[in-house]
Amino acid sequence: MADPKFTKGPWRPLLNGAEDTSVASPGGIIADVRCIDDYPSHEQVDANATLIAASPTLYEALQRICGDFRGTIKANHKPGCDCNYCFAIAALERAEGSSS
Numbered sequence: 001m002a003d004p005k006f007t008k009g010p011w012r013p014l015l016n017g018a019e020d021t022s023v024a025s026p027g028g029i030i031a032d033v034r035c036i037d038d039y040p041s042h043e044q045v046d047a048n049a050t051l052i053a054a055s056p057t058l059y060e061a062l063q064r065i066c067g068d069f070r071g072t073i074k075a076n077h078k079p080g081c082d083c084n085y086c087f088a089i090a091a092l093e094r095a096e097g098s099s100s
Contacts, residue, residue: 009056013049
């Protein structure tokens with residue numbers, strides 16, 4: 001897996017219950033989440049910002065879990081199958097921009 005190109009965490013949502021909110025890193029704003037014509041709802045805008053802000057932590061957690069299991073994958077395992085390990089590896093690769 002490649003080194004991620006995204007801004008290092010921690011990220012935090014700047015929630016305001018309005019039409020738009022932001023996600024910030026220690027260096028400043030990294031994302032804006034907006035409501036246009038009442039879609040998504042203001043509540044969903046804040047929830048989306050909260051999920052986006054959790055991304056670096058979720059990414060690191062998934063990396064750690066995959067690292068823990070890498071050595072226990074059996075020799076007859078087929079990379080790219082539909083098991084949970086391969087699903088997690090594919091999600092990490094997608095986050096790194098190395099897979100679609």
